[in-house]
Amino acid sequence: MQRCQLLTHSPSPNTFKPAVPIVVPGARHLHELVEQRLPASGQHFGDSILSAAGAPRQETAGQCDHSGGDEAHSPQPPTALPLRVRVPQCAAGSGTTITQPSHSHRTAIRRPSFTRCPSSLPPVPALLPPPPPHRRGRHDGAMRSTCRAQAAGLERREERERPEPSSAMRQRLVHLDMKGAPPRAAYLAEVLPLLRAMGATGLLLEYEDAFPYAAPLEALSAPHAYSWTELTELLGRAAELGLEVVPLVQSFGHMEFALKHEQFAHLREVKMFPNALNPHKEEARALVRAMIDRVMELHRDLRWFHIGCDEVYYLGEGEESKQWLQQEGNTPEKLCLSHIKAVASYVASSYPTVTPIVWDDMLRGISEETLAESGVPQLVQPMIWDYAADLDVEGKVLLIEKYRRCGFSKVWFASAFKGATGVNQSLTLIGHHLKNNLQWLKVASSIPADVLQGIALTGWQRYDHFSVLCELFPVAIPSLAVCLQALENGGYSERVKENVEKLLGMSNLELDTFMRSVGAASPRNGPQMKGTPSHLNIRHYISGIAPCILTSQQNLISEFSSIPELYVTGWFSPYHRKRKIIHPIIMHHFQPDAVSLLSKWNTVVQDLQAAMEQVFHKCTIEEWMEENVHPSLEKLQQVVDDLDKAIKAQN
Missing domain, CATH: 1.20.58 (Methane Monooxygenase Hydroxylase; Chain G, domain 1)
Structure with missing residues (x-):
């Protein structure tokens, strides 16, 4: 029986760093949001979409356990990005240990994270052993501009006629992380037109336990998982709006939602930890194939499918992996690449028109020779993620050049609009995320145009399946709007600021403070907006x-x-x-x-x-x-x- 319960998860003393309570300055000077409509669809925008948020919390324990398995602060300045997860140092043992580069924010954080920060971060555990592992006709620029004008109730003919700057990201996917607090399907249907109006060209849907899996995988679905009908209607709405859909199914690391269940616990890399899949077991790969097939049943005409494969902590620490590593020529890198290749090959052979995408953090430290010989570059497109406000542009350009020499034909970027500045962050600091996205624009302008496939703006709901909630999606919509508009227009300007304010009905967009509403509810002001849903x-x-x-x-x-x-x-x-x-x-x-x-x-x-x-x-x-x-x-x-x-x- 699946249940919803609050729990405290502390795998190890070093895994989570206590968060400092966030003190939000001033309760006054707030922004009043004006409700807007999109004439064509009758959808409400502005405050209607910005209708949920989170307040800073005082403690870090507790979370919603979606599937009922058997096992169950002060805002950081732009230059000091908190890590998602502190990974304990790997116990000494046989085999080679791969330490994630210090610039990888992910290594201390949860899935695609930011360029993981500080040097104070303990090295990531050894990445060890192995076994072998469009839809829609897109709207042209004029149609997109028209949609935005309708959403904001504006006439912007000059916008419809102006071509997109050459530095703008052509593919802009909004990442919807379902594992923490999946909004009701009706709310998402209301949000999609706004996302399109803000400049999104597609969605990166990370379902995790919110997908309606069928037998024998029904245990993976949480009590609040979407129904098949709800998702069918949602995907249909996305297609109508010209939003590209890219599903994301974790297939290596971050498998807690599956491996916490007794029936799948024997597929863990390390018996104690439900995070990583054992790459030596055929049954483990059969589980991944079954999940992919089930998700593929719902999605038609896909061009890309994200198979995850980030932060595979403790890879090589399992007993089977240790034995495998003792064999001559076997390395942790080869073990990792073997599993990625097996999963990517299955997608490529079963769905020939679909290209697999993988998070790149497990690839960064692998030598060019090993990568090239693995065959992985010919199968997947890496999504390079880094959520730091001071992202190292030169370092990213060098990394992309390395990937190209190895044989990768295209790369994706991954920035963040929320969920990347504190494990229990509740209010979104827009300035940090804007700086991060502007740095990615610099990277894009420094590489050949035909190399970049697009960018995903991640919005993490939890750092992992067992951590507390980050900002709820609705409170981060101003941040998402700013970042999307900056990417679409090739930079941030007063005009972009005005566009966002008009689109969301804000009187004054603040980048370096937390966005709030004029006349916000309090015992002094009492309830507001009578008659509003x-x-x-x-x-x-x-x-x-x-x-x-x-x-x-x-x-x-x-x-x-x-x-x-x-x-x-x-x-x-x-x-x-x-x-x-x-x-x-x-x-x-x-x-x-x-x-x-x-x-x-x-x-x-x-x-x-x-x-x-x-x-x-x-x-x-x-x-x-x-x-x-x-x-x-x-x-x-x-x-x-x-x-x-x-x-x-x-x-």
Whole structure:
């Protein structure tokens, strides 16, 4: 029986780095979003799409366990990108150890990540042993511009006539990571026209446990997985809009959603860890083939299929791999390439018109000779990912040149618009992601035009299957809009800024602070936007809660009521509360306001939860509330309870 539950996952002391609570400055100066319509479809834009978000959290434990297997901060400055996962140093042992290059942010993070950061990162575990392993007619520039003008309610004839800058990325895929908080299908259907209007040309759909697998793979599908009908309709809508669809199915690393189940646990590379597949077992490859075939059944006329293969931690550490590595000529690199080749060959032979894509981090440290001799370059297109704001342009150009010498005909880039600046990040810092995408434009302008296939803007929902939620998708839409527009126009300018503001109905786009809404919900302001569908208010409510719920009850009180903070710290401190001591005058002024404040906050939170239910499934809402709201609300509740006890003691 699959279940939804909150759990704390800590594979090893070095795997997760405690996050620093995020303090969001100022609760005022917020941006009011104006609802817009697309005349052709009647879809709502602007605030309607920006209708969900996350508030910074105080703790890092807990997550929504989607499949019920048997096993179950301060914003970082652009130059200090937090790592997704800290990988423990590999235990010493026989065989060669491959350490991911320090510039690979992925090595410390989760799947396609950014250029993994800091040198403080422990080396990635040995990548060891082995066994052998369009749809739609695209809209032309004029049609795309027209669509955007309709979405924003604007007349932009000059945009329709202006050709795309030569430096712009022709293929711009928006990555939808389903493993953390898959939005309801109806919400996604509403979002697709906006993505197209913002400049997306396609979707990179990472289903994980949200795909409707059939027997004997039904255990892989979470309780909230999409139905076959829902996805069929969603893909049909994408085709109508001219959005290229590229499915992503992990086939080597990041296999927790499958290997955590008892029936697949014997397919692990290392018995203890559910992250990587054992490349020596034919049954493991049969599992991958079955997943690919099931996903292919739903998708027609595909040109690309992403097979993952990133961050295969502990590869070579399994018993079978250790034995294999002892044989002359066998290396961890060959083991890795053997499995990638086996999976890619299956896709190429079974679906001749489809080209496999792989994340490139496991290939970066392999020698040119080994790569060229493996046969992998003739089968796949590597997707080079790096999410750092200070991405090394020259280093990326050299890496691309290496890949070309090895035989890769085309490459993809992968930037990020969210989910890459902190394992428990809840509000998106647009400036960081814009800088990252602008760096990728520099890389694109430094290589031959025929080498680049396109770019995927990743939006990670979790760093891995067991980690907490990053920013929820709706709160990152301003970041996505900015990044897409910058890529489409070959850079960022005042005109691009105005385009985004008009498209999303924003009065003033902020790049270096967290975007919030004017008149955001709070006990002081109360509910807003009467008569508007509840799901359109989610971002409004979150925007008000974020700056205050994440702080202590003292700041909550001083910010949103007439209760001075000194009442709490000076006359009702932990010492007073423990001994039930309170001055009658303070009690007279303090107690009524505290009770009123708690009541108002409870109302705001209830309204938020009701609005979120229109966009997310119950388990996602419960996890978000548990992580972001309940801790501080419970503190305020405790203050009120202690007041009651002190008053009773006085009487």
